[in-house]
Amino acid sequence: MFDILFCNADIITMCDENPVIRGGYVGINGKHITYVGNERPEGKAKRCIDCCHKVLMPGLVNTHTHTAMSLLRGYADDYALNEWLFDKVFPVEARLTEQAIEAGVTLGFAEMLRTGTTSISDMYYFQPKAAQIALDCGIRASFCNGIIAFDADAFNPESDRGVTETKILAERFHNAGDGRIKADASIHAEYTSSPKIWHFVNDMADKYGLNMQIHLSETKNEHENCIEKYGKTPTAILAENGVFERKAIAAHCVWLSEDDMDILASKGVSCAHNPISNLKLASGIANVRKMLDHGMNVALGTDGCCSNNTHDLFEEIRFASLLAKGTSYDPTALCAYDTLKLATVNGALAQGRENEIGRIKCGLEADIILLDLSSPITRPYYDPISAVVYSTSGRDVYMTMIQGKILYENGEYKTIDIEKAIANADSLATKITNGE
C-alpha cells in the first residue's frame, strides 16, 4: 500500500544510468520514495495522482538566498553597487523587525514552493525566527547568520548577534523536522571580517559539526582589494586560515583564478552560482564550465530578491546554460542535462544532503515537483529535460512535495495562509521602506 502513487508521469530521475522514464510510476510511503519504474507496481495506493502531460522531477535546490529580502523585491533597481548597498539596502535592513522578517520569509517560502524550490541555503538575520517558520511550513532549509566584524578588536562573541543566532540555530534547530532544518556556520565574506574572526567561526563550526556558507569573490573590487591587502586571493587566504576544512558553499565565485578553482575543488567547496544577481548588479559572469572542468561542484542560487528580483530557480537554470554558451561561443558548453544537475544533484551535494534529496530514486526522501506542460508555452515537447531547461518557468509548477507531504498543489497552499502572507508582506514592506 502506497500513501501516494504518481501514475503515467514523464519522470526526470537525474540518475545518470536512467535519467528519463516516460509514462512511469513513483510510489511514496511516509517521507520516502519507495518505487520508481515503468510498470504500475503491485498493491494499492491511498491516493493516485494522474500525471498525464506532467513532468515529475526532483525539487530544486537554491544554495544561496536571503529569503527575508523578498520584502525588497523591486525596491532598489538600477543603482550602482555601492549606492545600492549603502544608500538603499543597509538603511532599510537597519529598520528590520522580527515582524518584518516573518512577513518577508513567509512570502519568500510561498514563492519558492509555488515555483518548485524545495531546499534552500539561507544567510540573513533573525534566523531562529526564519527556522521556526520553515519548520512550520514544511520547506527544507539550512540557515546561517553571516558573521560580519569590521573591527576584530571590538568583536565580542558574547554579544555578537551572528554568534548568538548561530548558537541558537545549532542548539535548537540543527536536524529539526526529521533532518529537514539545518544550522550552518557562516563568515559573511573575506572583506567584512579578518583572520581572527575566521578562526573563531571555524571553531564554532567544528564544535557543533556545522557546514559553512560564505560570499566569495563576488566583485572585481573585493577580489583585487584582497590581493592588495594580503598578497593573496580571497580563496587562497581563506583556505590558508582553515575556512574550507569543512563542507562549504561559496556564493558567486565570479572572479576566481584557475588556482582558486583548484584549491576549492581539492577542498570539496561548492560554488553557488547566482547568474541573475551577478548580471543585475553588474558584478560579472562566473565561469561555470571552467569551474566544472577544474573538478568543482557547481550549484545554483537566486541571491536575495533585491538583486534578482525573483526566487524562481528555473530562470537561473536557463541563464546558467545560456551564459555558459554565450561567453564561450560554444553552444555545447553546458548541455541541458548538466545544467539541470546544477539545480538538483549538485545542489544536494553542496548542502551535504546528497543521500537525502536531488534525485528520484528509491530510498531517498520524497522532495518532488510536478510541472504541467499542457499549455501552448510548452507544447510540443520532445525531451522532458529540454522542456524543463529551455521552455518552462516556475509558473508551470503544478505541485510541490517535501518529505512526502504535498505543500502546494494547483494554486492551493496546504501550510501557508497565502492571502494573509501577501497582505502582511505588502504592509510591512511599506513600513520598513518608508521608515515608519
Ligand SMILES: [Zn+2]
Ligand atoms: Zn548573497
